[in-house]
Ligand SMILES: Nc1ncnc2c1ncn2[C@@H]1O[C@H](COP(=O)(O)OP(=O)(O)OP(=O)(O)O)[C@@H](O)[C@H]1O
C-alpha cells in the first residue's frame with residue numbers, strides 16, 4: 266500500500282535566536298515522492314527551517330516527524346542514517362581530498378550500515394563513481410575538490426547527498442553562483458533525482474522553482490506565508506507583494 | 512578513467528615499512544652499545560609519539576595532556592610490580608588497561624570542548640594526574656621515583672624467562688612493540704575508520720551530515736591513542752626499570768607534540784623520525800655545549816622553515832605522494 270501518511274511532518278515548529286523568531290509555528294507536511302520548493306526573501310528562515318528538519322539546529326519547541334517517527338530529539342547523524350540528507354548552502358566539501366574521496370566518505374557510511382553488501386573497495390568505487398556520474402563529475406573524480414570550479418563543488422555537494430541514497434534530499438540554494446548552462450543541467454539532474462527521492466529545495470531562482478516544484482511554500486519572517494502549486498503561488502496577491510515584486 | 516581505492520596498505524608502502532623494521536632489527540647487531548641504548552629508548556618513545564599522532568595528527572585533536580596516558584601505563588605496570596610483586600605480563604596488561612580507561616574518562620569529558628578549550632582541559636587533567644602521583648608519594652616516591660630491580664624485570668615465556676635489562680633483549684622487545692603499533696596504525700589509516708578520522712579533522716560538520724557520529728569517532732580515537740601511549744609507558748617502566756612522576760609532568764605532554772611536528776603529523780613514520788631526530792640533536796648538542804637548548808631551538812626553527820609539514824610530511828608532499 267502506498268503510504269498515505271506524509272514522509273515528513275512538522276508541527277508548530279519554532280526556533281528563536283535571542284528575541285528573533287527565525288522559524289515561527291510552522292506546520293508543514295511533505296508527501297513521499299514530491300519535489301517541493303521553499304522560497305522567501307533573505308532571512309526568512311528557510312535555512313533554519315530545514316536545519317530543524319535535518320537536526321543541525323535544535324527546535325525551541327514543536328516537533329518533526331519523519332516516516333511516522335518523532336525525530337525531534339534525534340541527533341543529526343542518526344537522522345542522516347534514517348534517510349535525510351542535507352546539502353549545505355555554503356559549499357562544504359573536503360577541500361584537500363579528491364572528488365572521489367569526498368563521495369566515498371558518504372558511500373562508506375552507507376555501506377557500513379548495509380550489512381548485505383558490506384564495505385569493500387569495489388563497492389566503494391562502484392557506488393562512488395555512480396554518484397559522480399549522475400552529477401556529471403566522473404571525469405574529475407581524481408581531482409582535488411578544493412581545486413574544482415565553484416559550480417563543480419556545488420555539484421560535488423549534491424553527489425555526496427546522492428551517495429547517501431536518501432529518502433529525503435534537502436538542497437539549500439544549490440544553483441547559487443552557477444552559470445546559466447550549469448543551471449540547465451542542474452534542472453534535469455534534480456528531475457532525475459526526484460524520480461527516486463523526495464526533494465526539498467530552497468531556491469531563489471524562480472525559473473528553477475517553476476521548472477521543478479510540484480508544490481511551493483513561501484516563507485516570510487519565520488512563518489509560512491502561502492503554499493500551493495506553481496500557478497497558485499504565482500497568482501497569490503500576498504506572495505506577489507511580498508516576494509515576487511509584483 | 513580508472514579510479515582505485517584500497518582499504519588496505521599498498522604493496523609499496525607495506526614493503527617500505529617492512530624495510531624500516533628490518534633495518535631497525537639489523538641495527539641491534541650493528542650499533543655500538545651506547546647508541547643501541549638510545550635507539551631502544553627512541554623505539555619505545557616513538558610508540559608514545561605514534562599514539563599521540565593518532566589523536567593530534569590524524570584526528571586533529573591538539574591535546575596537551577598525553578603525559579597522563581604514558582604515565583598511566585608507567586604506573587599501571589610499575590606499581591603492581593614494585594608493591595605487589597606482579598609478573599611483567601599481567602603488569603603490562605594492567606598498564607595498558609589503566610591508560611585506556613583513563614583515556615575513556617578524560618576523552619568523554621574533554622571532547623565536549625574543542626580547540627583551545629580542549630588544550631586547556633587536557634592540560635588540566637594531566638596536571639591533576641601529575642599532582643596525584645606526587646600526593647601519593649608514599650607509594651610512588653614522587654620525582655625520585657621507583658627503581659624496579661633487575662630480578663623482577665623478567666618476561667616469562669614458554670622457553671624460559673627473558674631478562675629485560677639485557678641490552679639486546681631490551682632492544683628487541685622495544686622493536687617488537689614498535690612493530691606491532693606501527694602495523695596497527697598503518698592498517699588503521701587506510702581502513703574506513705582512519706579515513707573518517709582524517710575527514711573529521713578536515714570538516715567535522717560535513718561528517719556529521721554524512722551520518723557519522725563525530726563524538727563517538729573522536730572518543731574512540733582518544734581511547735586508542737591513550738592505549739598506545741600507555742603501552743609505551745608500561746614498556747618503558749619494565750624495560751628501563753624506572754617509574755617516576757617526571758614522566759607525568761607537562762614536559763612529557765609537550766615532547767610527543769614536538770616529535771610529531773618535527774617528524775610529520777599524520778604520517779606513519781613521522782613519529783619515529785621526529786623522536787630519533789630530536790634525541791640525537793639534544794644528545795649531540797649537549798656534548799658540545801652547555802647551552803644545548805639554544806642549539807635545539809635553532810635546529811627546530813630550521814626544520815620548521817625547510818620542512819613546514821615535518822620531515823616525513825614534507826617528503827610526502829614534495830616527492831612521495833603515496834607515503835601513508
Ligand atoms: N545561528 C544563528 N544565530 C543567530 N541568528 C541566526 C542564526 N541562524 C540564523 N539566524 C537568523 O535567523 C534568520 C533566518 O535565517 P536563515 O538563514 O534561516 O534565513 P534564510 O531564509 O535561509 O536566508 P537566505 O535566503 O539569506 O539564506 C535571519 O535573521 C538570521 O540572521
Ligand SMILES: [Mg+2]
Pocket residue numbers: 311312313354437
Ligand atoms: Mg539560507
